[in-house]
Amino acid sequence: MLTGFDPDRPGKHFCEIAVPQGAGPGVVAESLCCIRNGDGPTVVLTGGIHGDEYEPQIVLRGLAASIAPHEVTGRLIIVPSLNFPASQTGRRIAGADGKNMNRVFPGNAGGTPTEQLAAVLGQQLFGLADLLIDAHAGGRDATVVPMIFGFSNDRCKVGPAALKRIMESWGYRYIEHVGGIDTTACGAAFRADIASIEIEGGGGGRLDPSELAIMRDGILRGLAAAGVLAPRLTPIAFQGVHLSVGAANQVVAPAAGLIEHLCRIGDIVATGQVIARLHPLAGSTADAIDIACPKEGHLLRQTHSVHVAKGQFVANTGSAMA
């Protein structure tokens, strides 16, 4: 699975994550980059757990190529496209087993291809990590504001106060507070007493240069705040908001139909405000159904799909915390 990896080797080296048997067409391996320089924290930076989230994969490949060992204190491990069988086909999940990688952590070295690749992170890299940073994006089906959330407890080497400081250094406007899911990369790391951060941003089936820059700059600031990378950018004071996001913030389609968004991500919306219309797919009426915001806050994410099924995700808000 992971060959040529020497976590104690000084300097920068690339090694290979090999594809499990039958995981996907044509693709044999993905690179893992390990940069080691002296004593300091170990930060593991992952992208591409969902294959259609391309912003993190581009940004992380660029960082792996450009970061020199003298910039690092400690150890920085970068995996740009962990779920590369999915990435190579432009899909959120790999076709070989149809499993959502972000629901199978810490993985299973004897399991399906997706579970085996998850185990590279969850079983081989978690043991080295003081902090996991897992980068996501909106993918083909959603657009999302740049935002960040994380998990820590007093048993983690990066404790709750340090994690808050690192997240606020990112320069993102939105820090989410969410209930964790144990089988995500960040959830599984937290269960293993490793502090974890997940970031989001972009998507919508296209690459926006500004989203790439926001993600790259945020990661550079975050790595500097974590003490593993010399600062390349001037730190900026936190001017964002802490938001709570729960089940009450979720908006789903009341029926199958065609979604017309009436607001943009980043807008502040009120409880009861009509934020989208659902147009009928068929029949003699042209009447649309108004979709009201269930809980006030900042509009964080919207479906990019016009056609939605009953119960399908439409949008979600985040409500400012006191």
Ligand SMILES: [Zn+2]
């Ligand atoms: Zn994702």
